[in-house]
Amino acid sequence: MEGAYSFLRRLFFPISIIILLFFTVLNLPYPPSSPADLSSSSDTGGCTTNSAWCFSSKNRFHSTKKQLVLDHPTESSKRSRHINAVPRHPLDPLTISEFNKVKAIIQSHELFQNTQYALHTVALEEPEKQSVLKWKKGDPLPSRKASVVARAKGDSHVLTVDLDSGSVAVVETGHHSGYPTMTVEDMTSATWAPLSNADFNRTIIDRGVDLADLACLPISLGWFGKTEEKRRLIKVQCYSSKDTANFYMRPIEGLTVLLDLDTKEVVEIVDKGKNIPIPKAANTDYRFAAQNSHQNLLNPISIEQPKGPSFTVEDDHLVKWANWEFHLKPDARAGVIVSRVKVKDPLTGSMRNVMYKGFSSELFVPYMDPTDAWYFKTYMDAGEYGFGLQAMPLDPLNDCPRNAYYMDGVFPAADGTPYVRSNMVCVFESYAGDIGWRHSESPITGLPIREVRPKVTLMVRMAASVANYDYIVDWEFQTDGLIRVKVGLSGILMVKGTSYVNLNQVNAQENLFGTLLSENVIGVIHDHYITFYLDMDIDGSNNSFVNVNIQRAYNSPDVSPRRSYLKAVRNVAKTEKDAQIKLKLYDPSEFHVINPSKRTRVGNPVGYKVVPAGTAASLLDLDDPPQRRGAFTNNQIWVTPYNRTEQWAGGLFVYQSKGEDTLATWSDRNRPIENKDIVLWYTLGFHHVPCQEDFPIMPTVSSSFDLKPVNFFESNPILNIPPNAEKDLPICNAAASA
Amino acid sequence: MEGAYSFLRRLFFPISIIILLFFTVLNLPYPPSSPADLSSSSDTGGCTTNSAWCFSSKNRFHSTKKQLVLDHPTESSKRSRHINAVPRHPLDPLTISEFNKVKAIIQSHELFQNTQYALHTVALEEPEKQSVLKWKKGDPLPSRKASVVARAKGDSHVLTVDLDSGSVAVVETGHHSGYPTMTVEDMTSATWAPLSNADFNRTIIDRGVDLADLACLPISLGWFGKTEEKRRLIKVQCYSSKDTANFYMRPIEGLTVLLDLDTKEVVEIVDKGKNIPIPKAANTDYRFAAQNSHQNLLNPISIEQPKGPSFTVEDDHLVKWANWEFHLKPDARAGVIVSRVKVKDPLTGSMRNVMYKGFSSELFVPYMDPTDAWYFKTYMDAGEYGFGLQAMPLDPLNDCPRNAYYMDGVFPAADGTPYVRSNMVCVFESYAGDIGWRHSESPITGLPIREVRPKVTLMVRMAASVANYDYIVDWEFQTDGLIRVKVGLSGILMVKGTSYVNLNQVNAQENLFGTLLSENVIGVIHDHYITFYLDMDIDGSNNSFVNVNIQRAYNSPDVSPRRSYLKAVRNVAKTEKDAQIKLKLYDPSEFHVINPSKRTRVGNPVGYKVVPAGTAASLLDLDDPPQRRGAFTNNQIWVTPYNRTEQWAGGLFVYQSKGEDTLATWSDRNRPIENKDIVLWYTLGFHHVPCQEDFPIMPTVSSSFDLKPVNFFESNPILNIPPNAEKDLPICNAAASA
Incomplete structure (x- = not known):
């Protein structure tokens, strides 16, 4: 145990010293270790083959010790x-050489001469939809463009x-009410x-924390009025990492630093x-190496495919599996983008x-604590931090599982x-023992029929760690044509320090804004909304x-003694407000x-339906500043006409925005949506009242x-898929180590 | 294809002939093939070791040809x-010899002398809860009793x-407003x-159906008033099985026979x-053997456990897995019963x-068609048909999947x-590639942490085929202490014949009560509610x-510029109506x-929460006779004080009941439930508007x-479970047939 702790301490200490030194001699808006200074320009475009940092943003900011985590055969x-x-493919993300080309073009552009600048977004500017739809393999690609913020x-x-x-x-220039997604350099430099x-x-030392044990987080502060106007700000809150890898459980409660993100x-x-008090480190470390005892509850279990997976990934991005085909790419802001999703018609084969x-x-x-150190915690993880940057x-x-295919992301530094970013997305086939469809004849008819088909699906997964929280985003494709979009929440709670060690000390009238999870630790109530385009x-x-609409209807008594029944009434939405x-x-x-x-x-009419679940709705006051910015959660479903510029539900410049450019404002224009190219928006919502089981990791x-x-x-598109038979299944032995 | 059809025709024809012959010479309330006549009384209690029928109710009613389906190594x-x-174990179901003892005792009881009688339920009368709770392995069993209806x-x-x-x-005798669960003999004899x-x-022949192709179903008729009073009735509706195993898609629409279940x-x-017209057979057969083409979309995939599963089943019924232990048994009415569910505390080991x-x-x-041939279709599958009898x-x-353990049911004939009933329930470990918990440190902190635990669960499954529909009921146990209760719906729709072959023939004002699924076939809208005790x-x-309760609260502006937040307000239910x-x-x-x-x-306070999903609510009029009988669906959640006699949410005698003995009537007594032995009831609900993908099987x-x-x-109880490592996973080869 002690070994693990001291490893972390060894890590934090030199970094802190180095940073302090740097800040004594320099006063730069970007830390001196910025990639521009470290990278050597070469034929391979600034990313030399023997440079480890090139393969991980993480490695660029910290000691080489961490490389081992990312190493891959x-x-x-x-x-x-x-x-x-x-x-x-027209939708393929920018390549390394394209990124380098953009870098060179920007470097020599008049806007960026003789000044510090930072690139917050560099991503493919996707060609016009019509030209992508027309494109066929073998055609020349539409001209390649980059969208740069x-x-x-x-x-x-x-x-x-x-x-x-x-x-x-x-395309656009000048002042906006909001700011672009932070660069990773913004976030890391804010912590130093x-x-x-x-x-x-002095404040840290007064709170009894050694500077060498300090761990700080950059916390986006939303928008609440004049304080947040006209400068790019961030709040910084800090923790003690002494004796635990899980510093999140050791908040220096109540301490908030307001920082100018541009000038630092x-x-x-x-x-x-x-x-x-700062909560104790005991029982907070979740790492396997830090456990006192190990519990091997289960024999090894594995999804096995001795003939290999059934999907292919063509040209690095085109996934083909069973009756499905789609284009898949990582994205710095969205995380994962699936495009051109097509399914085979079993009758025509098309x-x-x-x-x-x-x-x-x-x-x-949004967190549900209105007090000084908490009220502003109303994160917009994609637009503020970059959902993909954190994956x-x-x-x-x-x-x-085994047999997964891993896809890397390529992103630009500031x-x-x-x-x-290695292994950022995985693609694999899943079989949980579930049933695709089945029918047995019952004892009533006694017919000798028992037809069952196992259910195998294709999963696309990424896991974004936005500081403490881990979001697991899955796109699951089923052979019956269903697409399931699933979000899993794990990782570590954002907790609040308290002087209480037991609920019996708390007055019944007092609102803790959460649950006492451990001595001096409150898990604050919060919601999660994830809005899908x-x-x-x-x-x-x-x-x-x-x-x-499923409506109750009443029956005339001369038809039957049944009084009521449900009928389905179809209403086609004419304009956005109908939807x-x-x-x-x-x-x-x-x-x-x-x-x-x-x-x-x-x-x-041929169609797809969206089947809601995770239907928690935001209950904040509609005029509360956070809810105005998060107004895209005012409804679970919206439909807008297709518009290239309307992709980010909270607005392109969501950081510190006032909420004037959200899905809600677009939709209120009430444009026609009948028989048009339309976009459906669905929001998955969770209320999270923490419980002790969420401590120290959820x-x-x-x-x-x-x-x-x-x-x-x-009709049912998977009638002619065969059932499993013993003869087709693998023959397995315990591993060599058994 | 023709081979499969003619097999079925060969099957129906001789049965029909035999039945017609029997009914010409006999006029018995029970068909002559009743088990009492076929079984030889022996030392093993009426179930001779070489008698195949003993191992399947199905085999007892029909030709021996069907045996092959049930054969098992x-x-x-x-x-x-x-x-x-x-x-x-005190909760173990009745054994074969106990069933035979009951049979003999009943046979000689005065109530059943010189009269026809039928046993509708014979099941263990569970000992008093207190004596079960006290019992420990090694103790003598509490006295064994059977509950007989x-x-x-x-x-x-x-x-x-x-x-x-x-x-x-x-315990009870005489007239009731309802009747007990039908015997399988009731159901099969009603079809003949x-x-x-x-x-x-004559009517059948007039509708163009050969008697040899006839397939009929016994349809419980609910209660709608005087017609259903004082006699045990059933409705019978029929189909043509010509050229398809899926006769359900070929209704002889509009034909309803009202039958006295006692006198036939x-x-x-x-x-x-x-x-x-009777819809055509084309495209209705779902069996693999009946498909014109086969599509092998996927390579073999399997959940493999080379060291075997990690659970044990002690004494045939006590399941132990990871940190869980529970008693499991099949039940003729409920399907599956889990009891004495316990989880290990990771700190104390208890x-x-x-x-x-x-x-x-x-x-x-309830089906949502109020017309003559449909209004009464408001099934209560457990109490009317026996959810376990149909499994x-x-x-x-x-x-x-592989490595599943199969548990048999033992049930009594009339x-x-x-x-x-062989292989009625299975128990297996499931691994879908999902994540139990995870955390990676993000680029913000850059710490070298990536801890992930795979999620493996234990599943208990049964699949009840209540004529056309298949209900898959899963109890899933997770190592983190969560129990998921899942119901899957598959099988075949109950469809309605129509003269329409295309929607363009239908007047916009006309209500089809469902969706046109194929030429002359309507999938009628219906709901499913499954209420769990x-x-x-x-x-x-x-x-x-x-x-x-999660409530919006408002913040005083002197605390922060945040206006609103959510707080959790706890209300303890004092009496049933509070819950x-x-x-x-x-x-x-x-x-x-x-x-x-x-x-x-x-x-x-230590606790468990019920996390709702499948929240569709019944929207029928509360005074509609079906909803009065199904009043247990008036709320999604109820809590009652423990009472041995309150187990069946629709009442013990649910068949033709008026709804005077439901969970709703018990709960309205508004008994105290605070700090008592309480029972939680949850109802999973589905609205089902059929679509073409549900044809011919869902x-x-x-x-x-x-x-x-x-x-x-x-705290998180699965901190000390190790991650997967390559060295522990199996080494697999393609099967011999590859």
Whole structure:
């Protein structure tokens, strides 16, 4: 145990010293270890094959000790694959050489001469939808463009860089009420910056924490009024990492530093927690190596595919499995993007369009404590921190089973230098022992029939660790045409220090804003909302949204003695407001996206329905500043007409925004949506009242919604799939170590 | 294809002929093939070792051809195990020899002398809860008793048979407004009985159906008033099985026979469907052998455990796995019963009580068509048909994966003779590639931490085929203390014939009561409700039910600029009406069952919460006769004080009952429930608007609710479980046939 602790202490100490030294001699808005200074420009575009940092942003900011976590047997082959990568599909993400080209073009652009600047987003600017839809394998790619969001001299610029011509088009420039997604450099430098302030250091020491044990987090502060106007700010809160890897459980409660993110200047230090002890380290470390005892409850169990998986990944991004095909790519902001999702029609054999593009567009995570050190915690993890930037390498055999395929992400540092996030996404086949469909004849008929099909699905997974919390995002494809989108919550709670060690000390009238989880530790109540962008294209782009309302109807007594029954009443949404859906338990509906121009043999319009679950709704006051920014959670379902610029439910510049550019404001324009290219938005919601089982790390809690074919196929599309037979299953032996 | 059809035709034809012959010469209330006539009384108690029928009720009613479906490699060893079985736990179900003892005792009881009689229920009368709780392995068993529900001379009798003394106590006798669960003999004889009526046969022939192709179903008719008073009735509806195994898709629409279940007399024949054609057989057969083409989309995939499963089943019924232990048994009415559910405390090592008993108590499946041939379809599958009686043998490798353990059911025929339902329940470990808990440190801290634990669970499964529908009921146990109860719906829709072949023929005003699925076939809208009995005993029997209401609160502006937040307000239910819970999306709560006498180290009461999902609510008029009978679905959650006689949510005699003995009537007595031995009831609900993908057989649709520890453990109970490592996983090869 002691070994693990001292390892961490050894780690923090030199870093802190180095940073302090740097801040004594320099006063730079970007830390000196920025990739631009470290990278050598080479033919491979700034990412030398023997440079370890190139393969992990993590490695760039900290000691090389951590490399081992990311090491992977195929690292060197991956390295050359990434360096030689060329785009092969119109939606393929930017390659390393394309990132480097963008970097060079930006470097020489007039906006960025003789000034510090940072690139907050560099990503493929996807070609026009129509040209992607027309494109076929073998065709030349539409021209490659990069969308760049950059900051310089206090302004945010949205640029389009043409990678062929090298030209730069300025799409938007100047002041915005909000700011772009933080760079990783913004976040890490914010955690060090307060250490250059003597008052801060004195406060920490006054709270009994050794500076060498300090761990701080950059906490986005939302927008609450004048204080947050006209400068890019962040709050920093700190923890003691003494004797635990889980510093999150040891808050220096009540201490908040307000920091200018551009100048790294400490604006304000508030400490309202002087009387609150720092919770003890005991029982907080969750790492296997830190446990006193080990419990081997289970024999080894594994999903085995001796002939290998049944899917292929063509050209690094095109996934083909069973009756499905889709394009898959990592994204710094969204995490994972699936595009051009098509499913095979079992009758015609043709691939039919289901969804043009799907991704997690924004998160909203308001904490329910209105006091000084907590009120502002109303995170928007995608737009503020970058859901993909925080998606760390997956752990083979634990995050994903054997036979998983791992996809890397390539993202730019603040200066535009690309780096590789290894194993960021995995793709695997799952079989849990579940049943695809079945029927036995019963003793009533006694017919000798027992037909059962096992259910095997394809999973696409990433896990984003936005500081303490871990979000596991799964896209699951089923052979029956269903797509399940599932979000799992694990990781570590954001907790609050308290002087209480037992509930019996708490006055019945007092509101703890959460649950006492351990001595001096409160798990604060919070919500999670994850809003998905789902550009459904059911057999083509022009679709309609239909509310199939299930209503009680009454029967005339001359027909039968039955009094009431339910009937389904279809209402096609004409405009956006018709499709602002608050789910109703006692006035239920099905929600279909149909192609009004295409019908089945017997005349039903072909469609998919969104099947809600995880339906928790935000209950904050609609005029509360956080809820105005998170107004995209005011309804569980929205439908908007397709508009290239409307992709981020909280707005492009969500950081410190006031909520003037959200899905809610777009939708209130009430544009026509009938028989148009439409986008469906669904929000998964969770209320989380913590409990002791969540301490010191949370067992995964999941929720999911489905996109389910409804009269899309003429009939059950998986009739002719064979059942399992003993002769086809593998023959396994215990491992060599057994 | 033709081969499969002609096999079925060969099967139906001789049976029909034989039945017609029998009904010409005999006029018995029980068909001549009743087990009493076929079975030879022997030392093994009426179940001879070489008699195949003994091991399947199915085999007893039909040709021996069907045996092959049930054959199982271990059949003969199972046979002797069942015959020699002795009870070893107070809750063990009746053994074959105990069933035979009951049969003999009843035979010689005065109530049943010189009269026809039928045993509708013979099941263990469980000992008093206190004596079960006190019992420890090695102690002598509490005295063994059987609870018998029998009918004779038009009366229903509830008896307790003491198996030691042979004494019979009459618990209840005489007239009831409802009747007991049908015997399998009731159901099968109802399908044949109309054939003895010349008018019926003429009607069938008039509808163009050959008598040899006829397949009929016994359909419980609920209660709608005088017509259903004072005689045990059933409706029979028929189908053509010509050219398909899926006769359900070929209804002889509009034809309903009203039959007296006791006398088998045809009371009334109504045919309102003369103008409705019988839908074609094309595309209806779902069997693999009947498909024109096969699609092998996937390589073999299997859950492999080379060292075998990690659970044991002691004394045939006591399941031990990881940190769980529970008693498991099949039940003719409930399907599966789990009892004495305990989980290990990781700190003390002791087994802690969670639930005394859990099972699916009743189903309510109202169809939403008020017309003559449909209005009465408001099934209560457990109390009317026997959810366990309809649970057929599971299909190894398809219903359950490799390494599953199969448990047989032993049930009595109407004359009391026991038979074995092979492989009725399976137990297996599931691993889907999911994550138990995880945390990676993010690029913000850059710490070298990535800890992930795979999620392996234990599943208990049965699949009940109540004629057309298949209900898959899963009890899933997780190592983190969570119990998930999941119901999957598959099987075949109950469809309605129509003259329409395309929606364009239908007037916009006309209500089809469902979806046109294929030419001349409508899938009628319906609901499914499955109500679970959950006798929670959190660390002891005396528990309380707490509504933890999540409310919006407002903040004073001098504290912070945040306006609103959510707080959790705990309300302990004093009496039953406080715990009649209609879920509210916008006024949410958590629902805890706590032990008010036991607190965690920091003072939280230990508890479990029920986490709702599948929350569809019945929207029928509360005064509609079906909803009065199904009043147990008026709330999603109820809590009652423990009462041995209150187990069946729709009442003990649910068949044709008026709804005077339901969970709703018990709960309205508003008894105290605070710090008492309480029972939690949860109803999973589904609205089902059919779609073409459900034709001719439905891909499984599932919903589940959770019982989740909430401050039950001091902390996350699965910290010290190791992650997967390559060296522990199996080494597999493709099967020999590869």
